[in-house]
Amino acid sequence: MACSGRAKLIVKNPVPSDIEIAQSVTPLPVGDVATHLGVQADELQLYGPLKAKVDISVRDRLAGQPDGRYVVVTGINPTPLGEGKSTTAIGLSQALGAHLGKKVVTCLRQPSQGPTFGIKGGAAGGGYSQVLPMEDFNLHLTGDIHAITAANNLLAAQLDARMFHESTQSDAALFRRLCPSAKDGSRTFAPPLRRRLARLGIAKENPADLTEEEVTRLVRLDLDPETITWNRVIDTNDRFLRGITVGQGPAEKGRTRSTQFDIAVASELMAILALTTGLSDLQDRLRRIVVGSSRAGNPVTADDLGVSGALLVLLKDAVHPTLMQTLEATPVLVHCGPFANIAHGNSSIIADQIGLKLVGEDGFVVTEAGFGADIGCEKFMDIKCRYSSLKPHCAVLVSTVRALKMHGGGPAVTAGAPLPHEYVSENLDLVSKGVANMQHHIRNCRKFGVAVVVAINRFSNDTDKEVEIVRKAAIEAGAADACVANHWAEGGRGAVDLAEAVARACDTADDFRFLYAVEAPIKEKIETIAREIYGADGVSYSELVEKKIEMYTKQGFADLPICVAKTHLSLSHDPKLRGVPTGFTLPIRDIRASVGAGFIFPLVGTMSTMPGLPTRPCFYDIDIDLETGKIHGLF
Numbered sequence: 001m002a003c004s005g006r007a008k009l010i011v012k013n014p015v016p017s018d019i020e021i022a023q024s025v026t027p028l029p030v031g032d033v034a035t036h037l038g039v040q041a042d043e044l045q046l047y048g049p050l051k052a053k054v055d056i057s058v059r060d061r062l063a064g065q066p067d068g069r070y071v072v073v074t075g076i077n078p079t080p081l082g083e084g085k086s087t088t089a090i091g092l093s094q095a096l097g098a099h100l101g102k103k104v105v106t107c108l109r110q111p112s113q114g115p116t117f118g119i120k121g122g123a124a125g126g127g128y129s130q131v132l133p134m135e136d137f138n139l140h141l142t143g144d145i146h147a148i149t150a151a152n153n154l155l156a157a158q159l160d161a162r163m164f165h166e167s168t169q170s171d172a173a174l175f176r177r178l179c180p181s182a183k184d185g186s187r188t189f190a191p192p193l194r195r196r197l198a199r200l201g202i203a204k205e206n207p208a209d210l211t212e213e214e215v216t217r218l219v220r221l222d223l224d225p226e227t228i229t230w231n232r233v234i235d236t237n238d239r240f241l242r243g244i245t246v247g248q249g250p251a252e253k254g255r256t257r258s259t260q261f262d263i264a265v266a267s268e269l270m271a272i273l274a275l276t277t278g279l280s281d282l283q284d285r286l287r288r289i290v291v292g293s294s295r296a297g298n299p300v301t302a303d304d305l306g307v308s309g310a311l312l313v314l315l316k317d318a319v320h321p322t323l324m325q326t327l328e329a330t331p332v333l334v335h336c337g338p339f340a341n342i343a344h345g346n347s348s349i350i351a352d353q354i355g356l357k358l359v360g361e362d363g364f365v366v367t368e369a370g371f372g373a374d375i376g377c378e379k380f381m382d383i384k385c386r387y388s389s390l391k392p393h394c395a396v397l398v399s400t401v402r403a404l405k406m407h408g409g410g411p412a413v414t415a416g417a418p419l420p421h422e423y424v425s426e427n428l429d430l431v432s433k434g435v436a437n438m439q440h441h442i443r444n445c446r447k448f449g450v451a452v453v454v455a456i457n458r459f460s461n462d463t464d465k466e467v468e469i470v471r472k473a474a475i476e477a478g479a480a481d482a483c484v485a486n487h488w489a490e491g492g493r494g495a496v497d498l499a500e501a502v503a504r505a506c507d508t509a510d511d512f513r514f515l516y517a518v519e520a521p522i523k524e525k526i527e528t529i530a531r532e533i534y535g536a537d538g539v540s541y542s543e544l545v546e547k548k549i550e551m552y553t554k555q556g557f558a559d560l561p562i563c564v565a566k567t568h569l570s571l572s573h574d575p576k577l578r579g580v581p582t583g584f585t586l587p588i589r590d591i592r593a594s595v596g597a598g599f600i601f602p603l604v605g606t607m608s609t610m611p612g613l614p615t616r617p618c619f620y621d622i623d624i625d626l627e628t629g630k631i632h633g634l635f
Contacts, residue, residue, distance in 0.1 A: 002098035002329040003028055003036040009098075009328050009491045011128050018126050018635045022134040025327050034323055037105070037331045038062075038358050045320070047142045050133050053320040054333065056278060059354045068103070068359035069506040070352070070390055073368045073455075074377035074445070075398040076438050077570055077578070079413040083400045084126070084457045084488065088495075089368045090326055091129035091487025092396065092455070095499035096364050097330035098492045102503070103363035104330055105355035106131075109337040109347045109370070110141055110322075112265040114237040114611055116634070117619045119415065126635075127488035129495075131324050131332050135631045141334065144273075144318040145235050145264050151314040152267040156232045158307045159291055160246060163223055164255055171212070174219040178306075179207045192306040193218065195287070223300050225257055227292040229592055231609075235264035239612030262609040269311070271343040271597035273318060274336035275387050277350065282319060286311045289596035299555050299595070321351040328492050341607055342565045343597065344379035345370030349388040356390070364506075366396075371568035373397060373441040374533050381448045382515050382529075383561045383599055393506040395445045396498070397479070398455045399438045399470060401431055401462040407579045408434030416614075426463045435470060436580045439477035440571065444533050446478050449511035453501045454482035480505040518561050522549050525562045526588065526602055534571050536586040545591045545602070552600060557593050566604035573604040 009025070016024075030052045034044050043061075045053040073089040086108065093106040108131065111123035116138045124134035131137045140146070166174065181187050187207040189197065197204065202214050210218065234241065241261035248256055264270070268289060276282040287303035294300055302308045321335035333355055335348040346369050355365040369376030377395060385391065402423050406413055408430035411420040422430060438454065445452045454474040456467055467484055474482035481501035486494035516528045523539070530536040541549070552558060569575035572584050590603040621633035 001101045001103055003033050009128060011490055015127050015489050018130060019134065019632060021128060022130055022132060023630055025132065027132045027325055028329055030323055030325070033325050033329065033331050051136055051142060052323050053142055053317065054323050054354060055320055056350055056354065059357055062357035065357050066361040067356035068361060068363035068365055070356060070392045071364055071366045071394045071396060071502055071506065072377060072380050072392050073366060073396045073398060074373040076403055076441050077372040077374065077407065077568065079403050079406050080415045080569070081413060083398050083403050085368050085398050086123055087125045087127065087129045087488055088396065088398045088455050088457055088485060089366050090125040090131060091485060091492060091495040092499055092502065093330050093366045094129060094326050094328040094487065094492030095495035098328035099496050100499055103359040105359055105365050106326065106330065106332045107347045107351045107355055107365060107367040108332060108334050109368070110144060110334050111138055112145065112263060112337060113139065113235045114263045118237040118611055118617055119614045128327060128491035129487045130327050132327060135634060137324060137334065138634055142322045145337070147314055147318040148267055148269045148273065149233055149235060149264045151311045152233045152269050154310060154314065155291070155302055155305070155307050156230055158305050159228065159230055160257065162221060162305055163225065164252060166220060167255060168253070171216045171219055175215045178219055190306065192303055192308065196304055221300050221304055222294045222296065223292050224295045230291040231260050231262045233262045233264040233267045237263065237611040237613050239610065242610045260610065263611060265337045266339050266342060266609040268594045268597050270336060271338045271594060273315065274338050274346060274348045275384065275597055276319065277388065279319060282315065283312050285596045285598070290593060297551065319350065321348060321354065340370030340376045340568065342601055342609060344383045344563055344599070345376040346380050346384050349384060352388065352390060373444055374571050375566065375568055377445060378515070378529065378533050379563055383563060386514060386518065386561055387598060391510060391512040392450050393510065394451045394453060394502055396453050396455050396502060397438065397441055397445065398457050400457050400459065401466045401470060402459060404434035404438060404470060405430040406434065407437040408432065424461045426466060428465055428469060431466045431469045434579065435473035438470070439473055440535065440580045442474060442477040442479050447515060447532060449513045451480045451505040451508045452478065453498065453505050454479045455485045455498050456482060458484050458486050480508065519559055522553065522558050522600060529562060529564055530586040534586060535580060535582060536572070536584055539586045539588060541588050545588050548591050552593050557595055557600065560598055560600045563599040563601040564604060565601050565607045
């Protein structure tokens with residue numbers, strides 16, 4: 001339920017801008033939100049009056065309490081404009097908490113500053129379904145992304161430094177520096193060196209007892225530069241960092257290397273943080289990070305580089321989620337923001353686990369899976385739920401008449417351009433043809449044994465006849481219900497029917513199941529996803545992929561789940577193939593292993609991990625009113 005003490009949300013028509021709405025509401029002190037939720041004072045670390053870290057220990061304190069109902073919000077294949085999943089998740093939570101009196105927590109990803117200042121804008125919801133304060137949500141928040149950036153780049157720096165030192169020093173010199181003598185002349189192995197010795201099968205405690213051959217095996221990682229997969233990151237859209245050369249300074253003695261920057265949220269560390277279950281598990285995952293292979297074909301890890309402990313120190317505060325609130329004073333846990341293509345695109349396991357304990361048996365946790373259900377929701381089920389051991393009760397599939405018209409053969413939708421006539425006037429034929437995409441996603445979600453409720457996110461141009469076509473098609477495909485939602489314009493009041501349908505769906509029989517057995521061979525898992533979720537006839541593998549699958553299998557990584565990186569605009573690999581494409585073969589052009597995060601990700605098509613700035617970025621409109629101190633221009 002919503003925290004008491006705030007006046008009822010007053011909506012206006014026409015709906016003002018997002019930031020105008022956000023700044024018209026006075027948020028409650030976050031301490032009041034925490035107390036109402038059941039978080040104790042010693043479990044809360046304030047970051048000013050309106051946001052706070054919730055210590056992971058609250059989950060341990062409530063370990064004996066039953067979990068609440070677990071709801072994931074996903075969507076159909078969207079237009080490039082997006083169809084409102086975050087807004088729907090927030091509006092649904094406001095309806096459950098502020099209007100139905102249920103205890104509820106919304107769990108959301110933290111947005112990257114790249115899109116905030118680029119072309120997309122913020123990600124705090126919209127209209128009368130938003131997270132407050134939206135300025136903090138969209139900017140630095142509590143510094144988690146900065147911590148990830150620092151940790152990621154420390155590992156990148158050590159990787160290049162280690163290759164440089166190995167190329168300029170003898171085995172004896174490396175050993176002397178990696179295992180220095182104390183003032184009394186004694187020598188001991190640092191913990192990372194002891195762990196490396198154990199992995200090498202060398203059972204010796206005294207550095208003096210190592211043979212020359214053992215010293216070489218210990219100190220020489222012999223990392224092959226061609227196999228390096230670890231890039232530097234920055235939380236800014238910067239196209240000129242997509243390809244760089246490092247090592248051009250005179251002190252590096254000509255040891256240059258071509259590499260690139262990724263945007264910070266594309267770092268494997270972000271995926272690791274989102275999938276970890278606590279500090280101990282985080283420590284294990286950081287040690288397992290594979291940055292490349294030796295020339296002999298052996299994986300080289302962050303622990304081999306001696307840096308995993310320092311990474312843990314840099315991330316120790318980032319492991320705790322941040323507590324905020326919606327416009328209607330329902331609590332929000334914001335944590336992590338992994339990409340939904342090369343990573344799994346979901347907020348953290350820790351936030352969900354904490355939320356489920358805090359709301360209790362009769363409460364609800366509403367979380368969001370990025371992109372369409374073919375990407376974010378499949379990864380939520382097969383990756384996130386596999387590592388969390390949590391079972392969702394209901395999937396909310398966000399659908400819009402606009403996107404269904406596109407899938408029915410409507411003209412292209414382009415961000416920043418006016419919508420074509422077909423999208424702003426009634427066109428029953430396009431809607432009738434396009435609902436097949438929604439029905440495919442409903443059937444996909446049902447394959448996991450989860451009840452589906454369709455949220456028809458209604459826009460002002462949608463007609464009653466168009467909406468009724470969508471509703472009937474959803475029920476025919478197996479949805480438990482399909483409800484019109486007007487939360488953008490009305491807040492929680494506009495999503496009450498949806499909230500009631502979700503509550504009913506959560507009471508249905510629990511039959512959750514994964515799509516594939518994680519022990520299956522890599523190819524079998526890829527082909528299961530391609531066939532069952534995308535509708536592909538088959539899968540093709542490049543020669544490079546064939547070799548890397550063989551290598552990953554030999555290295556012991558074949559038992560990891562699969563995280564396919566593909567376009568979100570189509571069920572297929574081709575964003576131009578709308579609706580429900582058939583007769584296609586899914587081409588796998590590359591495949592990589594995020595061993596720390598715990599998944600293998602095949603790449604379908606070209607995936608950019610560093611966005612660029614458009615001709616007119618969002619920041620043209622962003623500034624501060626010097627008289628009031630308020631930010632304007634964020635949306």
